[in-house]
Amino acid sequence: MPAQCLCLCQAFTIMDQNRDGFIDKEDLRDTFAALGRINVKNEELEAMVKEAPGPINFTVFLTMFGEKLKGTDPEETILHAFRVFDTEGKGFIKADFIKEKLMTQADRFSEEEIKQMFAAFPPDVCGNLDYRNLCYIITHGEEKD
DSSP: OOHHHHHHHHHHHHHOTTOSSSBOHHHHHHHHHHTTOOOOOHHHHHHHHHTSSSSBOHHHHHHHHHHHHTTOOHHHHHHHHHHTTOTTOOSEEEHHHHHHHHHHSSSOOOHHHHHHHHHHSOOOTTSEEEHHHHHHHHHHSSOOO
16 A cells, blocks of 8 residues: 555544544544644534535545645645644644654554654754754755755
């Protein structure tokens, strides 16, 4: 299975909070709550669900995701994935938070994999991971000046 499909499968599994094979309004509410956004309006959730042509199973999810990504470049795609966790829009995420998510969600990272990641992309002295620079390095192969 290609890595992109595997990642999308993991994303679907994380969002399908009640594990019924479909993403509905309550799954979205629970996903937002897990990310720290508690008071999501019903209208906002309904609008998201209405974007689908029917019930959102994995196939519909893949189709919708593909439509959203048409014309975007890989760096922007990766940035969008990190921005989900950056609810304040600061450009960084707490390293402990990312570590916890990577070790407890979907294909879980081992302690060794976490060490390798932070060795390659160390957090700053405050424990923040600069995901914008990380995305640049991933897509361009070198740090910005």
